[in-house]
Structure formats: structure tokens, C-alpha cells
Amino acid sequence: MSKLLESSCLHCKKRSDIFEALSDEELDRVDMCRVNMRYHAGEIIFKQGSPCYDFVCVTSGLVKLYIESENDHRLIIGFAKPIDYIFVPGAYVDKRHHFSAVACEDTTACLVEADMIQNMVKTNPNFASSFIRKISAQSIALLEQISSITHKQIPGRMADTLIYLSTKVYNSNPFTTNLIRQDLADLSGMTKESAIRVLKTFKEDDLIRIDGNQIEIINQPMLETISRNG
Amino acid sequence: MSKLLESSCLHCKKRSDIFEALSDEELDRVDMCRVNMRYHAGEIIFKQGSPCYDFVCVTSGLVKLYIESENDHRLIIGFAKPIDYIFVPGAYVDKRHHFSAVACEDTTACLVEADMIQNMVKTNPNFASSFIRKISAQSIALLEQISSITHKQIPGRMADTLIYLSTKVYNSNPFTTNLIRQDLADLSGMTKESAIRVLKTFKEDDLIRIDGNQIEIINQPMLETISRNG
DNA sequence: TTTATGGGGTGATATAAATCAACTAAATGC
DNA sequence: GCATTTAGTTGATTTATATCACCCCATAAA
Structure with a gap:
């Protein structure tokens, strides 16, 4: 069960860092492709293997990210907390989710169309750099966990x-x-x-x-x- | 031991895919910040923990990428082969290498200044997208290996x-x-x-x-x- | 020639960690 | 109020895998 909230990206206090690079006009464009969602603890936000259409920006609560395998084994690879957005590597490759996301507390999040974000990467160089910085940090975290x-x-x-x-x-x-x-x-x-x-x-x-x-x-x-x- | 080679990016047959997005003029700029290196089998190209200044584009041979831990354990996280370039997540975060690279055959590679690449990401949107696509694919590979x-x-x-x-x-x-x-x-x-x-x-x-x-x-x-x- | 050296290979043994099986306690539903 | 589920906990047992201690063989060095 989830319900729609209203507000605007421009005046949002819960905006993820990467959006700082955007102009007011660009933020408005993000606003147009955005849905605000509310999840109860335990609800799945997206599931490994499913097609990915959106980027998820967590505005409150806590989200657990994990990979699952055939034999019901799970490995939590990280968390997304308020003002994080969840980087979805499949968005640029095969349009599939490669891990699952579950709210582990009551959580609110904005879903932003992946196409929109990818477009923003092309039109705003600073946004692109922030985006890459974020992915890089996540890669490093993965390496540390593997290790x-x-x-x-x-x-x-x-x-x-x-x-x-x-x-x-x-x-x-x-x-x-x-x-x-x-x-x-x-x-x-x-x-x-x-x-x-x-x-x-x-x-x-x-x-x-x-x-x-x-x-x-x-x-x-x-x-x-x-x-x-x- | 390593020796310098000469050629130009513009006419290079061993150019990594991501450079396809660049104009001739931009390729020339890459050329200016580029050193061609030759490594013997077994030689270290860069080592985990060391500062990173360059991106490495492999033009021949094979490079093994691995993370090492205190207790001398190694985990190979992948290979870079001709026309791959090695994505270095630290370049955007802490300017350190988070894994090591060793030539496992005789290998040639071009080192391109990291600043140059990061600049190119800002000036050429298509390059930025290619770059992100590459990182994403590497992230997915890491997830699969973890799993x-x-x-x-x-x-x-x-x-x-x-x-x-x-x-x-x-x-x-x-x-x-x-x-x-x-x-x-x-x-x-x-x-x-x-x-x-x-x-x-x-x-x-x-x-x-x-x-x-x-x-x-x-x-x-x-x-x-x-x-x-x- | 002999002597190192590095890689491939094998069996015996040790051990870290999973599995299995119970049993609590709390929370939830009817 | 009782039954059911979920989480936490513990001990006994099994098992997958590392460790250890060797072997052989090829090649390189002395």
C-alpha cells in the first residue's frame, strides 16, 4: 500500500546532493517526471531481475539493498538513507535491476524516470560528474565488502x-x-x-x-x- | 622495465569504445596527455593504495585486476584486455587505487591523465554516457562475482x-x-x-x-x- | 653436473562454520 | 484466552574447505 504526496523538487529539503548541480529550470523538469511514494517497513521497492524504469531517491526511512541467489541466500550490499539516491547499474546496461531494495523502516521516496536522469547527464556536465562520483563511491564500497x-x-x-x-x-x-x-x-x-x-x-x-x-x-x-x- | 612507443589517438586501431564519442579535435587533446607503455608479464601497472593519476587503456596483452588484503589473500576481480580501459573508481573519490593491476602477459597500454578524462566527461555528453555505461557494466560484474x-x-x-x-x-x-x-x-x-x-x-x-x-x-x-x- | 625454484598435484588432518534440532519469549491473530 | 508465528538463543553434529606436509617434474641458475 502506498500513497501519493505532493511537493516540489525546487523547494525540497530532502534533495539528494547530486541535484545541487541542477538549475531551477532543470529541477522543474525533474519534478515533472517524479512520483512521491510511501512504503511500509518490509515492502519491496524493486526486485532483482525486474525491469528498471526509475531512479529512487530516499527522503525518509531506510532502504536495504541486497542480492539474492537461487538457494534463498541473501547478501545485503548496502543501505540507502534519506537524501541518498539509489544507483541502478542496469539502467545504463540491460534495463534490469541487479539487486533488490526493501524498506526496512517506513520509508518515503521519490521515483524519477530513468530516461530523465540519463538526459540530465547529457545536458548538465556537473550533474554527470556528481553522478559518476556517486557510482564510484558505491563501487569502492562494493570492493571493500567483497574484500x-x-x-x-x-x-x-x-x-x-x-x-x-x-x-x-x-x-x-x-x-x-x-x-x-x-x-x-x-x-x-x-x-x-x-x-x-x-x-x-x-x-x-x-x-x-x-x-x-x-x-x-x-x-x-x-x-x-x-x-x-x- | 618499459619503453615508449609513438602513434596517435586519431588513427589508433586499438582505441577503446568510449573514445568513439570524441571529435578529432578532442582526440588530439587526449593524445597530448597520453603515454604509451610496454609492460612485461608479471609487472605491476598500478598497486592498490597508491595515488592514481592516470586511466589505463590496454592496447595489447592482458591485465589482471585484483584486491589484496593484509593476510596476503588475493581476489581477482576481473581482467582488462585490448581495447578495454580500466575504470578506476578512486579517480572520482579519493584519488587512490582500490585494486591492483598486473600484466599477466606482455602488455602495451596508454596512460591518459585522469584530469583529462574527467574534463572530457564535462565537455562531451556522449562521452559521459559511454563512461557511465562502462562503469555500470563493471558494477554489475562485481555484483555477479560477489554473488x-x-x-x-x-x-x-x-x-x-x-x-x-x-x-x-x-x-x-x-x-x-x-x-x-x-x-x-x-x-x-x-x-x-x-x-x-x-x-x-x-x-x-x-x-x-x-x-x-x-x-x-x-x-x-x-x-x-x-x-x-x- | 648439481642445485634452486616455481608450478602442479595428492593425502592426511584440522577447523571454521553450516546445519540440524530444540527450546524460549514476545508478538500477533482469531 | 489460546494458538500461531517470528525472533533470539543454544548445543550437538556434520561438512566443506583450509592447512600442512609432502611428492613430482620442468626449467633456470650456479
Whole structure:
């Protein structure tokens, strides 16, 4: 279930950085190709394999991005939070989504026609540069995650996940999250049971504290050491 | 050891696709910021962590791209072959290389100043689009590799590697390669010993034939099934 | 010639992590 | 109020894969 909201890009306070490069007139054009959507926690925004028509700009809430494989395995490759827009690599290649996006809290987002964005890339050089900068950053994040998951074992991977959540997603410590254990596992490339077990050892070693939905990193230096040692 | 070659972008037969969008005048500008290099097999072209000044366009040979971690683990994330250029995500973010590049055969390549390319993105919209298309394709390839390595076990991963080499890198079957077993392992996220063992079972099951440097996929449908089943 | 060296290969063993199977506790629905 | 589902947790067991310790063989170096 979703409902339409009204406002304008020009005066939007939740505008993604990349739009800063646009003139008022260009923003109006974006406005014309834009739908504001509201998603409930758990709702799918787009699904891996489906055709992609729109770019998604998250204005509130939190969106989880993940790849899924035949055998029901999931790997969370990142999150999109307010004022992020979700880069969809398929838009320029095969017009398909290569990962899925799900609202993990109640979320609002603007869908902007992919053609419009691609057009803007052609007409506004600064927009093009911002766009490439964004893709580049996402590529780097992917490389880091590949590196973590393939080269480190469970404690190192979970340390990376916790540090990532605290410093890149929630930007706070302690942070309050409604990610469940399975999500932490899917971020770290392990099973739910393994995730629970490492978290337990981290708690016992006073590296972190978990209280309901709140996670606090108590000993970040030690977590970083664990991350480095793999 | 490397030596300088002479020629011009304008009449170059080894020009990467993305340059097609450029005018003669723009090609001349690229020419001015260009150095032609020759690398011997095994030589490093750039190393993860080092500052990046140039984009690399491979004109002959083969280049292996990999990420390395503290504990000497390597993961090959792809290859660049003639008429590819190597997209360096750090160029737009932190001016650092996030993976290393090594010539795995004798290789020639043109180094073009990153500033020049970034400038071209701003002045030529079609070039910008080509550029984004290329990055997007690389992102998709990374997603596929992440998916293979984290969701599949050894036979599935090696099947993916063999199919990848045959269809995407060498574009032939059988193909002749000078990749060693360790490289096949680094492509598949496993140890050399494990790589040798799966290859042995593949040979015994008549899925592939290996004769010196030549690898032939005999039963691709079966390999694809193994890949799907993980 | 012998001596390194690097790659391919194999078996035995160790181990990290998945799987399986229970059992709580909380939340939700009827 | 009871039944059902979902999340969290734990222990026992299995298994995939890494590690270790070798072997051989070719080539290059001394």
C-alpha cells in the first residue's frame, strides 16, 4: 500500500546532493517526471531481475539493498538513507535491476524516470560528474565488502558490519536499529546462528553492548583490530 | 622495465569504445596527455593504495585486476584486455587505487591523465554516457562475482570462473591461457589446492579437458547446472 | 653436473562454520 | 484466552574447505 504526496523538487529539503548541480529550470523538469511514494517497513521497492524504469531517491526511512541467489541466500550490499539516491547499474546496461531494495523502516521516496536522469547527464556536465562520483563511491564500497567477506573470517566480518552500521549508516554510537539478527548475518555473509554466536562473544568480551534495538560499540579499537586480523 | 612507443589517438586501431564519442579535435587533446607503455608479464601497472593519476587503456596483452588484503589473500576481480580501459573508481573519490593491476602477459597500454578524462566527461555528453555505461557494466560484474563467491561452494564457483574465462575474457573455447592454478583459485575465492581438486573432478567427469596451457569446456550445460546449484 | 625454484598435484588432518534440532519469549491473530 | 508465528538463543553434529606436509617434474641458475 502506498500513497501519493505532493511537493516540489525546487523547494525540497530532502534533495539528494547530486541535484545541487541542477538549475531551477532543470529541477522543474525533474519534478515533472517524479512520483512521491510511501512504503511500509518490509515492502519491496524493486526486485532483482525486474525491469528498471526509475531512479529512487530516499527522503525518509531506510532502504536495504541486497542480492539474492537461487538457494534463498541473501547478501545485503548496502543501505540507502534519506537524501541518498539509489544507483541502478542496469539502467545504463540491460534495463534490469541487479539487486533488490526493501524498506526496512517506513520509508518515503521519490521515483524519477530513468530516461530523465540519463538526459540530465547529457545536458548538465556537473550533474554527470556528481553522478559518476556517486557510482564510484558505491563501487569502492562494493570492493571493500567483497574484500571483507572473502578474506576474513566470522569475527572480522561482524566487526566490519558493526563499524559500518555505526559510522556509515546510522552515524551514531550507540545506534538504534530495527535490523534483525538475520540482517546482520546477511550483511556479513554468514548464517543467523553464527551471527548470534559472534555477537555473544563480543558482548562477553565487553566490545559491544546490546539492549533491545540498541547496539553500542564500547571498544572500537579492539573491534578494528579484530577486523584487521581477519 | 618499459619503453615508449609513438602513434596517435586519431588513427589508433586499438582505441577503446568510449573514445568513439570524441571529435578529432578532442582526440588530439587526449593524445597530448597520453603515454604509451610496454609492460612485461608479471609487472605491476598500478598497486592498490597508491595515488592514481592516470586511466589505463590496454592496447595489447592482458591485465589482471585484483584486491589484496593484509593476510596476503588475493581476489581477482576481473581482467582488462585490448581495447578495454580500466575504470578506476578512486579517480572520482579519493584519488587512490582500490585494486591492483598486473600484466599477466606482455602488455602495451596508454596512460591518459585522469584530469583529462574527467574534463572530457564535462565537455562531451556522449562521452559521459559511454563512461557511465562502462562503469555500470563493471558494477554489475562485481555484483555477479560477489554473488557467486558468497552464495556458492567450490564446484559452483569454479564453474563460474571457467565459463567467465571462456566467454568473457578469451572469447573462445578451447582457450589458451597462461593463468596458473593460483590465479584460477584467486578468481574463485578458494585455495590453490582446492582449485586443483575441483578441476580434477571436472576432468574425471568429462566436463573439461586441460592440456598444458589450453583449457576446453566440453560440457558447458553441465557446468552451468553446477553453477546454478551452487 | 648439481642445485634452486616455481608450478602442479595428492593425502592426511584440522577447523571454521553450516546445519540440524530444540527450546524460549514476545508478538500477533482469531 | 489460546494458538500461531517470528525472533533470539543454544548445543550437538556434520561438512566443506583450509592447512600442512609432502611428492613430482620442468626449467633456470650456479
